[in-house]
Amino acid sequence: MTIRLHDTSARQIRDFTPLVPGCVSIYLCGATVQAAPHIGHVRSYLNFDIMRRWFQYRGYDVTFIRNVTDIDDKIIAKSGEQNRPWWSIGYENERAFNEGYDALACLPPTYEPRATGHIPEMVEMMRGLIERGHAYEADGNVYFDVRSFEGYLQLSNQELDNLLQPEGEGETGKRDQRDFAMWKAAKPGEPSWETPWGRGRPGWHLECSAMAHKYLGEAFDIHGGGIDLIFPHHENEIAQAKAFGDEFAKYWVHNAWVTMSGEKMSKSLGNSVLVSEMVKRWRPIVLRYYLGTPHYRSMIEYSEEALREAESAFARIEGFIQRVVEKAGGPVDAAPEVPPAFAEAMDDDLGVPQALAIVHTAVRQGNSALAADDKEAAVARLAEVRAMLGVLGLDPLDEHWAAEADRDDDLHGVVDTLVRLVLQQREAARARKDWATADAIRDQLQQSGLVIEDGPDGPRWTLGPR
Numbered sequence: 001m002t003i004r005l006h007d008t009s010a011r012q013i014r015d016f017t018p019l020v021p022g023c024v025s026i027y028l029c030g031a032t033v034q035a036a037p038h039i040g041h042v043r044s045y046l047n048f049d050i051m052r053r054w055f056q057y058r059g060y061d062v063t064f065i066r067n068v069t070d071i072d073d074k075i076i077a078k079s080g081e082q083n084r085p086w087w088s089i090g091y092e093n094e095r096a097f098n099e100g101y102d103a104l105a106c107l108p109p110t111y112e113p114r115a116t117g118h119i120p121e122m123v124e125m126m127r128g129l130i131e132r133g134h135a136y137e138a139d140g141n142v143y144f145d146v147r148s149f150e151g152y153l154q155l156s157n158q159e160l161d162n163l164l165q166p167e168g169e170g171e172t173g174k175r176d177q178r179d180f181a182m183w184k185a186a187k188p189g190e191p192s193w194e195t196p197w198g199r200g201r202p203g204w205h206l207e208c209s210a211m212a213h214k215y216l217g218e219a220f221d222i223h224g225g226g227i228d229l230i231f232p233h234h235e236n237e238i239a240q241a242k243a244f245g246d247e248f249a250k251y252w253v254h255n256a257w258v259t260m261s262g263e264k265m266s267k268s269l270g271n272s273v274l275v276s277e278m279v280k281r282w283r284p285i286v287l288r289y290y291l292g293t294p295h296y297r298s299m300i301e302y303s304e305e306a307l308r309e310a311e312s313a314f315a316r317i318e319g320f321i322q323r324v325v326e327k328a329g330g331p332v333d334a335a336p337e338v339p340p341a342f343a344e345a346m347d348d349d350l351g352v353p354q355a356l357a358i359v360h361t362a363v364r365q366g367n368s369a370l371a372a373d374d375k376e377a378a379v380a381r382l383a384e385v386r387a388m389l390g391v392l393g394l395d396p397l398d399e400h401w402a403a404e405a406d407r408d409d410d411l412h413g414v415v416d417t418l419v420r421l422v423l424q425q426r427e428a429a430r431a432r433k434d435w436a437t438a439d440a441i442r443d444q445l446q447q448s449g450l451v452i453e454d455g456p457d458g459p460r461w462t463l464g465p466r
Helices: 039-057 073-082 086-103 115-131 204-216 227-244 275-281 284-292 304-328 340-347 352-371 375-392 399-407 409-431 435-447
Strands: 004-007 012-015 023-028 061-066 135-138 141-144 180-185 200-202 219-226 248-255 258-260 450-455 458-463
Touching: 004 248, 023 039, 023 204, 039 061, 039 086, 039 219, 039 248, 039 258, 039 275, 039 284, 039 375, 061 204, 073 086, 086 275, 115 135, 115 141, 115 180, 115 200, 115 204, 115 227, 141 227, 180 204, 180 227, 200 204, 204 219, 204 227, 204 248, 219 227, 227 248, 275 284, 284 304, 284 399, 304 352, 304 375, 340 352, 340 375, 352 375, 409 435, 409 458, 435 450
Parallel strands: 023 061, 023 219, 219 248
Antiparallel strands: 004 012, 135 141, 141 180, 180 200, 450 458
């Protein structure tokens, strides 16, 4: 068994070999909490949640770090616009991100450090970089000297002489305009912390280098994030960490965007779809299916139609599970192992689309077994399906999703009573061979969003796609 991952730095898929046998260390760039999350933000963590689950299935002990950027220019700007403390905005939106992660059944990180909680680590790193000649202070700012680090821009495959980086507001005293700020001198009314170079606040890039060093040490296995972070954020992280003396990340893994009309979904473009609103309109498990089942390196073009297709596809899986549970007279445990073809797909750069095809094949085989009244075969397929869905975080019988279903039980019971009354009228019409009335009742129920299936034990209903 060898897991293979696409390494951005190598520009190819590589066999994964952990630094410590049996262990995997992952650092994921988390949220900048100036606003509530849209589904593009959640997609990133969801992709790495699936990676983490697969490593755990393969027997690895995973340490997973996801940081929170709770101070930056955008948060300070929001503070001024809303006349609220910067920390109030950050905390409110940090909670919104975690609520979104939880709604989609993402496992919590091992640690979730905040930038403002690690100022001493940042000061230590800056001091070391200045001593080594890789950084300098000017007017209370601390800059990284990009020409001092030979490997700069190797991740993004750019040439330094072709790089243009305009001077940031208040970033005075640079030796080269391409040098980037690790520490920004204090401005009136802005939050600041004391350092040997005066009061100020962190630059965006410094925090991740310092926190990765604190929680994962000088070297770790995987650094993740969206493709938009490759430059400048991840390039600058690498420069800081390696110039400080760390080996830093062995593999770089990046997920693609969720787009709308071909553009990256972002707060600044005003085309974001907030998670808090989406979970009111769509079941969270359907959102997870929609965002998590495309390959992590593929763009997702957002549309209502695509979500409805995802809902229909997942409804077929759920319908099979429900029928087998009814046939078996109770829950069926997941199989101890996933099918070999599923494992092969997941080992190959987390090939979720190919793995999902194995899930749907098992569902079709299980439905055929049900039609043939082969209970044993149907139960066996369900056990496999549950094992595979469990790896993807999509098992409807899992405790997380079962709790969600429990919250809907009261309403479901009321609807079930009403629908069964109508179905009894349909059965009475069929008994007296009044096919026109029976068909009309069925059609009206379907127009209401219900799917009616006639079986040997009588009619049953399920919610159809929107």
